[in-house]
Amino acid sequence: MIAAKQASAPAPPLWPAVAAMTALQALVSLALFAPGVVAPRAGLSIEQLSLFSTTAFTISLVSSFWGGTLVQRVGSLRVAALCAVAVCAGMSLALFESGWALLGAGLMLGLAVGPETPASSALLGRLVPAEKRAMVFSIRQTGNQIGAVVGSLLLPPIAVLLAPSSAYAAVIVCAAIAFAGFERLRPAYAMTPPSMPRLGLFDRLRLISADRRMAALAVASIPFSGMQVILNTCFVSFGTSELALSHVEAGWVLASAQGAGLMGRLGWGVVATRLRSARAVLVMAGVGMAVCALLLGLCGPLLSRSILILLTIVFGLTASGWNGVFIAEIAKPGRVAEATGAVLTASFLGLVAAPLLVALLTPRVGLGGSFVALGLTAAAGTAVLLMERSHARE
Template sequence: MIADHPEGRPALLPALAAMTWLQALVALALFAPGAVAPTANLDVPRLSMFSTAVFAVGVLTSLWTGGLINRIGSLRMASLCAVAVAASMAFAALGSGPALLVAGFCLGLAFGPETPASTALLGKLVTNERRALVFSVRQTGNQIGAVCGSLALPAIAIWLAPQWSYAAVGACAIGGIVVFEWLRPQYAGLTQAPRQLGMRARLALATSDRRIAALAAASMPFSGMQLALNTYFVTLGVRELGISHLEAGVALACAQAGGLFGRLGWGFLAMRIGAARLILVSLGLGMTLCAATFGFFGDDLGKAGQYALAAAFGLTASGWNGVFLAEVARLAPQDRIGETTGAVLTASYAGLLVTPVLISAVESFAGLAGAFVGLAILAFCGTVVLIRGDER
């Protein structure tokens, strides 16, 4: 059971719930501009500018996160991340391009540290046998935030104003601060985050094992695909699939619900059959097929078909993270799990950083549908790398 924890350690469940909430907050803020884009008149270049700012700052902050977590603890870091989320939403509510850029910078201060902070704490509380399942449960925070945002934020933007959507996210962040600070004394002194590594050391660590290097390489297009689904799908639906803003939000919620079930289901399956690599390969092929189908035939599917395909898209493109992190932890040297995770996540962040630029460039001459086809090709290439990287 997930509630189990090593003897002498604090309970796992409250820490898992808190770190899941943290990821939900960051996800909710990250997806907010894309969810309200049609009503707020946000075009693809401005959405890409926001996303690029988030991930650029996220990569930079990840370079010094480990040392700071060791000094202040994972839950105090969670509180600081929540403060950054609230500040980001305050700037986003202003609505201008420069304000959205600053909002992206602020959110990057939360995006970079939240995964290492969670890994550092949960890694000390979970047994090896339950690692894949616990990490997958924690990763469902991404889908919890995205489902709530996909359903609630477009409706709030339409019925009230986009500013109220951002205010709702900010209120959730303030509630998170209260919870994190309440739990913090129970886990004081437990966190042991990875030591600070420079970019060259991270590259060396990520490429020290062929299987880990393949995971890092595949995570770049996989992360990019997940970003595209979360950030641009509502705009794709309204602009090129012929559905309304609310209907596009429902379709995205179907995708995020698929991702929620996927993260739990894939983690449980990986724990049962011990074949995480095979599952990751299957998910790579699945997201490739879904993205290509939306790109080529999305407007011919009908609403029911679009909702069903969106759920399958989320099941694959948003369901891979927990199994991925658990596989990295399994392959890493046992005294350097946190450092190896941070090194591999740097590759994932690179994919997140490049994808908005790529989508903006392709969208300018082939539309968003063409951009999704391009991402499908990259995801297929990443899957091939993952297969070849496991060859002996």
């Protein structure tokens, strides 16, 4: 009788879990944004910011491989709480405002970036009915832009009016609140997640190389993801150093771009549905981000304020809004998790390599020249998509 009652117990409610997992992604995004948006006030160089980003995403690539195992052992909400602890540790190191401290902050944040997606997927995958899956996961993916917008709007004024350390402290407070929320929800969602596919690095590379379509998507995702991370990390420094914007103004302009990226993550899906082609939307996004990067790098200082803001909004719409359609395009029936993990491994390479490229180029050609170089790589990635599409038609 008792077993029957337990078997018929209602499933935990969906929307608190969606809110928690969206908040987790927003928190991690906020922490990743923090050094970039306070950089002018903190005196951080592009080389230091690049090293921070490269370290964070290198560690996140490694931690993503064991994120699923950790979820299996301790559950999604406990992993979310551990991610909040890693954010607290990373921002606590950033308080010291030195290059080595920022490197340590990147290392700690990488431990949060890798596991947060497996934790969310395992929890929501158990709770979401099939007919709501696309909507729920789209909502969850907006957490990245929510954290970016909040960071771009609030952290520069805090850094200017108080100190950069106060901005980092604000992120620590957010992480502490998130930790308490995750731990409070954890008992209600204490269920064993399904086993998740485990693919090593070489397994993922073999899966990509065996499919020409996936290989083209993987190659294109490298410059696309690189463009996205540099827009997020370096735009405020670019705005203050080369576009004659104040620190707070640069934060507002970046927030506008990230708001456009939020709309893009939802809107591009509608466009892809209307056109019945996610690939066509990815090509449009690639062309858009390439053109915007080239114009911003070549003509940015000459543009009026209104044109600059409009250009940056389109930049955010394309460079920060392509991810949802991309994930939909790489999903293969029967091997969705494996295909997604394999191609996203290539995307991580862009997140790691782009900051290194910018650190190498900026002392020689300035940030404007670095944006031009990234625009050319995005154009090359778009060309790969077009060539593969032409080959498929033939």
